[in-house]
Amino acid sequence: MIDKTKTKEYLDLIIKMKDIEAIEGGLFYSEKGTTRFANSIIHQNMVVEDPWLWIRGVDKKRVCGVSTKDFRKEGIERALGKLKEAIKEVRPDKDFPGLPKRPKGFRLKKTAEPEFIDPEQRGEAVAKMVKVCKKYHLNAFGVLHSTRLALGVANSNGIFNYGTNGINFVSITAMGNGASGYAVDTKSHFNDIDFVNLAEIACEKALLSKNPREIEPGKYTVLLEEPAVGEMLMFLAWLEFGAKRFREKSSILSKRIGKYITGKNITLYDDFRHPEMIGFSFDFEGYPKSAVDLIKNGKAKGVVLDSFYARLLKKKNTGHALPQPSSGGPIPINLIMKNGEEKKEEMLKEIDKGILVTRFWYVRVVDPDKTLITGMTRDGTFFIEKGKIAYPIKNMRFTINIYETLSRVRKISQERKLYGEDIFFLLAPALLIDEFNFASKTEY
Amino acid sequence: MEKELVALALDVIEREGASYGDCRFVRIEEETIHMENGRIDTLRRDEDQGVGIRVIKDGAWGFAATAKLTKEDIERTAKLAIKVANASKRLKNKDVVLAPTEKVADTYCTPFTSDPFLIPLTKKIDLLLSCDTIMRKVKGIKQRRGELYFYKKFQIFASTEDSLIEQTIYHTGGYIEALAVKGNVTGQRSYPGMRGHYKSAGYEFIESLKFTDNAQRVAEEAVALTTARECPEMTTTVILDGSMVAIQIHETVGHPTELDRVLGTEVSLAGTSHLTPDKRGNFKFGSEIVTISADATIPGGLGTFGYDDEGTKASVSYLIKDGIFTGYLTSRETAAVFQEKSNGTMRAQSFGFIPLIRMTNINLLPQKGKLEEIIADTKEGIYFESAGSPSIDDKRLNYHISSEIGWLIKNGKKTEIIRRPAYSGISYEIWRNCDAICGPEEWEVWGVPNCGKGDPTQIAHVGHGASPARFRNVKVGK
Numbered sequence: 001m002i003d004k005t006k007t008k009e010y011l012d013l014i015i016k017m018k019d020i021e022a023i024e025g026g027l028f029y030s031e032k033g034t035t036r037f038a039n040s041i042i043h044q045n046m047v048v049e050d051p052w053l054w055i056r057g058v059d060k061k062r063v064c065g066v067s068t069k070d071f072r073k074e075g076i077e078r079a080l081g082k083l084k085e086a087i088k089e090v091r092p093d094k095d096f097p098g099l100p101k102r103p104k105g106f107r108l109k110k111t112a113e114p115e116f117i118d119p120e121q122r123g124e125a126v127a128k129m130v131k132v133c134k135k136y137h138l139n140a141f142g143v144l145h146s147t148r149l150a151l152g153v154a155n156s157n158g159i160f161n162y163g164t165n166g167i168n169f170v171s172i173t174a175m176g177n178g179a180s181g182y183a184v185d186t187k188s189h190f191n192d193i194d195f196v197n198l199a200e201i202a203c204e205k206a207l208l209s210k211n212p213r214e215i216e217p218g219k220y221t222v223l224l225e226e227p228a229v230g231e232m233l234m235f236l237a238w239l240e241f242g243a244k245r246f247r248e249k250s251s252i253l254s255k256r257i258g259k260y261i262t263g264k265n266i267t268l269y270d271d272f273r274h275p276e277m278i279g280f281s282f283d284f285e286g287y288p289k290s291a292v293d294l295i296k297n298g299k300a301k302g303v304v305l306d307s308f309y310a311r312l313l314k315k316k317n318t319g320h321a322l323p324q325p326s327s328g329g330p331i332p333i334n335l336i337m338k339n340g341e342e343k344k345e346e347m348l349k350e351i352d353k354g355i356l357v358t359r360f361w362y363v364r365v366v367d368p369d370k371t372l373i374t375g376m377t378r379d380g381t382f383f384i385e386k387g388k389i390a391y392p393i394k395n396m397r398f399t400i401n402i403y404e405t406l407s408r409v410r411k412i413s414q415e416r417k418l419y420g421e422d423i424f425f426l427l428a429p430a431l432l433i434d435e436f437n438f439a440s441k442t443e444y
Numbered sequence: 445m446e447k448e449l450v451a452l453a454l455d456v457i458e459r460e461g462a463s464y465g466d467c468r469f470v471r472i473e474e475e476t477i478h479m480e481n482g483r484i485d486t487l488r489r490d491e492d493q494g495v496g497i498r499v500i501k502d503g504a505w506g507f508a509a510t511a512k513l514t515k516e517d518i519e520r521t522a523k524l525a526i527k528v529a530n531a532s533k534r535l536k537n538k539d540v541v542l543a544p545t546e547k548v549a550d551t552y553c554t555p556f557t558s559d560p561f562l563i564p565l566t567k568k569i570d571l572l573l574s575c576d577t578i579m580r581k582v583k584g585i586k587q588r589r590g591e592l593y594f595y596k597k598f599q600i601f602a603s604t605e606d607s608l609i610e611q612t613i614y615h616t617g618g619y620i621e622a623l624a625v626k627g628n629v630t631g632q633r634s635y636p637g638m639r640g641h642y643k644s645a646g647y648e649f650i651e652s653l654k655f656t657d658n659a660q661r662v663a664e665e666a667v668a669l670t671t672a673r674e675c676p677e678m679t680t681t682v683i684l685d686g687s688m689v690a691i692q693i694h695e696t697v698g699h700p701t702e703l704d705r706v707l708g709t710e711v712s713l714a715g716t717s718h719l720t721p722d723k724r725g726n727f728k729f730g731s732e733i734v735t736i737s738a739d740a741t742i743p744g745g746l747g748t749f750g751y752d753d754e755g756t757k758a759s760v761s762y763l764i765k766d767g768i769f770t771g772y773l774t775s776r777e778t779a780a781v782f783q784e785k786s787n788g789t790m791r792a793q794s795f796g797f798i799p800l801i802r803m804t805n806i807n808l809l810p811q812k813g814k815l816e817e818i819i820a821d822t823k824e825g826i827y828f829e830s831a832g833s834p835s836i837d838d839k840r841l842n843y844h845i846s847s848e849i850g851w852l853i854k855n856g857k858k859t860e861i862i863r864r865p866a867y868s869g870i871s872y873e874i875w876r877n878c879d880a881i882c883g884p885e886e887w888e889v890w891g892v893p894n895c896g897k898g899d900p901t902q903i904a905h906v907g908h909g910a911s912p913a914r915f916r917n918v919k920v921g922k
Contacts, residue, residue: 032900034899034900035531035532036709036712036899037535037712038707038708038709038710038711038712039537039707039708039709040535040537041535041536041537042504042505042531042532042534042535042536043505043709044505044507044709044798045504045505045506045507045528045529045531045532046506046507046508046509046528046798047507047508047509047524047528048496048507048508048509048510048796048797049509049510049511049512049521050494050509050510050511050796051511051512052492052511063487064487064488064489065486065487065488065489066488066489066490066491067488067489067490067491068490068491068493069491069492069493069494069511070491070493070511070513071511071512072513079491082489083489086487086489086565089564089565089566089569090484090487090565090569091484091569093483093484093485095483118531119506119527119528119530119531119532120531120534122531123531123532123534123535124534126535127534127535130535139708141708141711141712142711142712143712143713143899145899145900171712173711173712175708175711248586248587249625250587250623250625250630252628255628325485325486325487325488326485326486327478327480327485327486327589327591361715361837361838362835362836362837362838363835364833364834364835364844364846365833366833366844366846366864366866366922367864367922368630369628369629369630372922374835374844375835376835376836376837376838376842378715378837378838395837395842397835397837397842397844397868399844399922421900439844439868440842440868440919441842442837442839442841442842442870443718443839443841443842443870444839444841
């Protein structure tokens with residue numbers, strides 16, 4: 001890890017630079033241990049230490065960014081030299097609001113240094129999952145990432161913030177006889193993951209998935225499990241909850257503030273403080289993050305902002321900047337869907353005829369004007385009859401309008417899962433949805 | 445200094461008992477200039493550098509990488525790679541075997557005329573702003589965007605098998621884009637392709653694209669799309685422009701012929717493939733006019749290089765020949781499974797990633813004729829232009845690909861514009877229904893700078909040579 005003191009030393013080298021009116025420095029440190037396994041053996045295993053330093057300079061409203069991974073004094077000086085050289089050629093940006101100032105009364109959330117997970121510990125966890133799969137004569141495939149992150153941001157307006165996060169992500173796919181089952185988990189602490197239980201879930205699904213039947217595409221009631229809901233919400237976050245498309249009025253939400261946009265049972269917000277969430281308490285401009293209501297009880301409420309869009313939209317900065325300069329605009333990176341009251345197993349019992357979807361795959365936007373997306377089901381798709389899993393079915397392609405789909409949510413689960421990696425996370429429940437559109441089928 | 449660090453890493457891993465090891469020092473420089481509505485909202489110069497060390501010890505793989513370039517850090521990282529390999533051997537069923545490769549001492553550099561990093565920023569900014577001025581004048585345009593992107597990768601590869609290779613690769617590209625809005629409908633049009641055209645070349649490629657000559661047309665077509673009707677749902681004849689054929693190749697030929705995913709090692713993210721080894725040499729994948737190569741040697745492709753990241757020389761091989769599925773993209777480890785030699789496709793995004801099998805330039809070989817002749821020869825159908833977003837299942841069978849714009853074809857002529865059309869189906873069926881491929885005069889190597897694979901996800905720059913082609917009985921719509 002690069003600790004707070006060392007981070008400040010690096011960033012001080014940057015922000016004390018003369019000849020440039022205002023300057024911002026950021027340090028993003030990532031140390032990722034990854035163990036990938038397939039056919040029940042470890043086939044890729046690694047530790048990658050990858051710190052990254054970025055600098056944004058402003059001179060007479062001319063803005064330019066550089067970055068480097070060379071942390072030696074000469075490396076940082078070379079980056080600063082590139083910045084000075086480039087900034088002369090840039091045209092002034094009349095909309096640039098200046099670097100953020102340190103807000104009053106902000107207290108940084110203290111974070112302990114995340115634990116280092118040794119390659120042996122990762123190997124042991126994978127061995128536990130492989131053992132479960134072998135018990136059922138299945139092969140284990142998957143990945144285990146243990147990541148330690150540190151973020152420090154400073155600017156010449158007096159901002160300096162530093163924080164750390166630990167992230168442990170595991171996915172397991174149990175496979176055999178052409179069938180597959182999937183389970184996933186993300187936790188801040190390695191020991192909070194129950195690897196054996198995850199492998200049991202994946203194996204149960206794989207065993208249930210043997211000899212899938214083909215059903216015709218069409219509209220079905222579905223029970224989308226948490227990873228499938230997470231995938232759908234990720235696209236909504238990107239298309240609808242950022243300030244850029246809001247300001248352009250190209251998002252649907254931008255035209256419906258205060259009006260119903262989904263069913264009344266849908267509430268979505270961004271909040272890094274949620275106990276199950278992983279996130280930094282400030283953004284990539286060093287500005288403190290606020291909780292932001294996006295959709296509340298079905299009504300469109302707002303979007304997340306950074307310093308640039310806060311000024312353009314004459315609103316308070318919510319602290320959602322990504323590394324700058326960037327053309328993408330801010331997006332929510334700690335997205336939460338409010339959970340419901342029923343257990344997933346109770347929701348299943350309410351389905352007379354329908355489909356259970358474990359996860360989606362390769363989801364893409366077809367028409368952003370309608371939040372129309374398409375994608376495939378994968379690793380555990382089942383037909384439900386009279387409240388029970390009746391038989392496995394072959395995978396299908398869905399094509400849905402996300403807002404319309406969220407207007408047909410009958411039930412929301414009590415259980416939620418954290419979904420995501422590195423800096424983007426969302427906490428998603430399972431959803432029982434009517435008239436979910438499957439457009440076509442595949443061969444397995 | 446970098447060569448000394450690479451040599452030090454190899455010394456350490458040999459001393460620690462590795463039976464094989466390689467080390468890559470990689471430095472990547474990127475320049476991104478993004479314009480939106482006359483404002484340069486992003487001007488970035490990024491540099492990424494470090495050392496990645498891959499080892500086999502006791503028959504198991506280990507990899508460690510660091511951006512810290514002191515001798516102490518390299519030594520520590522090399523020892524960490526060994527420690528990781530020791531952890532890997534807990535779960536192995538046999539020792540890793542690598543197919544043999546030649547010992548190489550060589551250098552390679554992308555041929556180019558004009559170093560894009562030496563072109564003044566003002567010239568690049570002025571080009572984007574000139575396009576903006578032209579697009580802004582078209583009534584109905586709400587957003588104008590443009591981007592230029594330049595990439596330079598310097599790499600030293602050395603292995604315990606005594607190979608030492610230095611490579612410098614340049615990639616250059618960009619796009620312009622206009623968005624028109626009418627009520628709740630947006631029309632989006634970009635040039636060239638959708639979100640750009642990229643080549644291994646210098647700044648001369650940017651000049652050849654003639655952005656300013658195309659800016660007005662792009663803006664006018666964006667406006668026309670706001671009143672265009674949506675694509676009717678039907679089964680019809682489809683003609684794809686070269687950029688769309690490129691995406692069709694990428695999704696339905698490139699990925700499913702990666703031998704690592706065929707052997708199951710990409711299940712955790714990307715999935716597997718329907719092109720299993722039993723189908724090799726006998727599966728009718730396409731019509732007889734469909735021949736698809738993997739060629740890392742052609743000029744201009746984003747998958748063009750001297751050597752891959754295992755030190756295997758760039759080569760040409762065939763994935764589909766006269767419609768029959770014939771080959772895979774391979775690495776030294778996967779090729780050894782079939783007692784073959786690697787065809788040199790292992791590449792890593794940067795120092796901090798393990799090399800994976802990646803597409804090089806996956807090319808549909810040209811046949812004959814021009815696009816206008818194929819359109820004239822088509823009674824009814826849709827012409828698709830500018831590849832949009834693709835989606836495909838995890839065995840690469842059921843695909844869905846959308847585009848920015850299409851034109852209905854009636855009696856051999858392009859007629860009405862249609863908005864964001866899409867087509868879908870089963871991957872081998874569309875290739876079996878391919879009945880016309882344009883000739884060399886329409887053939888172009890398209891660059892895909894954002895191909896994702898691996899876990900953690902790596903982004904690769906890959907190429908696809910393609911000319912427009914016609915496919916019968918394709919389902920179209922949304």
